[in-house]
Amino acid sequence: MTTPTQRLAELGLELPTVAAPAGSYIPAKASGSLVFTAGQVPFVDGKLPQTGKVGAEVTAEEAKDLARICALNALAAVDALVGLDNVKGVVKVVGFVASAPGFGGQPGVVNGASDLLAAVFGDSGAHARSAVGVAELPIGAPVEVELIVEVA
Template sequence: MTSLISQRLAEHGIVLPEPAAPVAAYVPTVLAGGLLHISGQLPFEDGVLMTGRLGEDRDIDFGHRAARACAIMLLAQASKALGGLDHVRRIVKLGVFINSAAHFTDQPKVANGASELMELIFGEAGKHARSAVGVPVLPLGAVVEVDAIVAVQEG
């Protein structure tokens, strides 16, 4: 039997990638008190890290795609940690960090790439609290990084 979440992923042509390994001294996920905390994920498109700075050498559409790619990697990490996505009860919060020039102020439009994907896949349970923050640089020159807190059904 195919789960509703798997069905939604398939309907939208989303194949979860192999979760990225940590690039430093941390773990990708921590499950505590019914919440899965997922470390910041970087955006990959066709296996290549999406780099650059919004308002400098990248536009909103590129940033939106990158945030969506980060959200897909968040789902991959959650699926690995939980043995699938059927235990996800709600996306609680996303933290979206956007590598952006000082004059760039459309961080919320970029962050929508991740937020819209969560609602698309989880419906009402995908609606979440969020931060969308402009930063001067991200690891490896990434254009966007997104972390998450997810409520899970344990047991």
């Protein structure tokens, strides 16, 4: 059976370094058999590749790619806490999309995260989800994603 770490390698992906918290929180916390991540923005090497609102400065397709990066960052937080290969499945994804007025494509944007999780975990990556449009996100991020995963 292929592990999540092996699937990441097959996809040509590596987990990034866990981003340092920007406030009074920790990147991930376990409670019982669940791990909850803090919201993860699409940092790449400590920087946001894009800022702005989806449907204005950022296209929906660009935001979908950014949501994928958010999910990778969340998986890095899980890995640092409990080890990625100890994840039994993804329980829930919450995606926040900084949306321009009239933009209603939040579910398509958050699919970037959901599709990555399906690729990494297979059937165990199926999850409940919320995709929420918001006026602003920290430091101008277009997207933020948090995860709840179940661990062995």
